[in-house]
Amino acid sequence: MSTFFKLVRHEMKFPASSTSFIKKLMSLITFVVFLGLTIGIVLGLENGMGNFQYFNQTFNGIMFVAFGMGMGFINKEFQKNTASWWLTLPYSRELLYRAKFLSIMIYYLYVYLYSYLIIKASIITAITYTGKWSQFSLSDVFHNDLIFFLTSFLGAMLLGTYAICIMLFTKKFKAVSIILWIPFGLIAGFMMPNFLMEMVMPAANGESISIPIHLLIGSPILTTLLYIFGVHLLKKHTNL
C-alpha cells in the first residue's frame, strides 16, 4: 500500500467505541426523528414533489458538516498533543495535508450516505404509512438526488479546505480574526440558498434542471486556492 493510503488509513482510524451499542442506538433515534419529520411533511403535502425538494434542499445543508470535520481533524492533533508526531512524519507537508483532506472527504461521504439512507427510508416509510403512494412514484422520491449530491460534495470540499486553513491560521495567529469569518459567510451565501433555489424550483415544476455553473467552476477553483494556502500555512506557520 502506498504511503499516501497508509496515511489516509491512519487518519481514518475509528475508536473502538464507534461500533458500539451506542452507535446503533443513535442510528435508531435518528431514523425515528427523521421518520416523524417526514410523516409530518407527507401528511401536509398538497403540492406534490415541490415540498420534497424543499426537504432535499434543507438536507443539502449537510455540506457544513465537512466544515466541522475540517476544524475537528486539525484541532484534534493540537488539542491531544499528537501534532508533533503528525508533523514530523518523514513526508512532505503537502502529502500530510492531502491525506488529511481526503480522510475528511471520506468521512463526509460516510455521513452523507448514512443520512441519505435514513432520510430515504423514512420518506418511503412515511408515504407507505400515510397511504399516499397514489400521489407519488418511487422515482419522485429519488428525483434530482444526483444533482443534490454533486452540489453538496463540491460545497463540502470547499468548506472542508477552508476549515483546515482557519485552524492552521489560528495556530500562528492565536486570536481568530473576523477577517477569517467574512469569507466563510461569503462562501456560505455563495453555496447555499440562491443557486439551489434557481436549480431546484424549475425541476420541481417538472421543467429541466439548471446546473449551477458558477458552483461547478467556482468551487474547484476556490478549493484549489485554499488548498495551496493551507499547505503554505502547514509549511511555514505552524508553531507547536
Next chain:
Amino acid sequence: MMNAAIRFHGVGKSFKKKSVLDNISFTVPRGEVYGILGENGAGKSTMLKMMANLCLPDQGEIEVLGQKPSWELYQKIAYLSDRAKWYSDYTVGEALQYGKSFYPDFQMERAEELVEFFKLDRKLLGKEMSKGQEARLQFLLCFSRDVELMLLDEPFSGIDLITREKMIELIIESISERELTLVITTHEIDEVEGLLNRVSFVKDTKIVVEGEVEELRLKSGSLKDLYRGVYA
C-alpha cells in the same frame, strides 16, 4: 566546524514581540550527547523545535546534518516533544505497526525487544496508559529508529524513577552501539550529567555558558554547582 550535526548562527526568535532567543550561536559535534540546560521558559524547547523544523527563526541561520531544516530531515532525525502524547486509539502493537508503516528506518525487531524491556502490554490502548507507560512507548518509537540525530525535549519530566532509569539505560546502550547525536533539553541535571559530552546553559534569551562537560567540571566542580552559580 566541519563535522557538525547542528549549527546555530546568530539565531533569534520572538513571540508576540517578546524575545525568547537572542543571537544564539553554538555547534553540536556529530556523535556527541549535547545538553541544553536552563530554567522553565528559558527557550530550550524553542531551540529544539527549530532544529526539528517546527518553528522558524526570526533571525540567523540553522543547519542540521549539513542542511537547512526541512521535512526531508525527518528521515534522519527523531524528535520527541515534551508535550507529545501518543494517539489514544492505538494499542502498543498498533504503535509498532505505525512505526513500521511510516518510518523507513524503523527496526521492528528492535521495537519488539524494547516492548519487553519496557514491560509494555501489546494490547494496551493509548488512552489506558499511565504517564510512565506512554513515555515508555514514545521513547520506544524513537529509539527503534536508525536515525543520525535524536532530539529529546525534557524526556524525564514528571516520569517515575523506574521508567527514568530504563530510559537512561536505553540511551547509554544506544549511544555506545552506534554513532548517534543526541540533544537533550532538561532542567534536571542529576539525571543527565553522566550522559552529556557538551552542554549549554540558557538564561535570559542567551547562552551564558557553553563547553565540554569535563572542562566545565574542572572549573566548577560539578554541573549542578555551575547550574546553581548561573541561576541562583
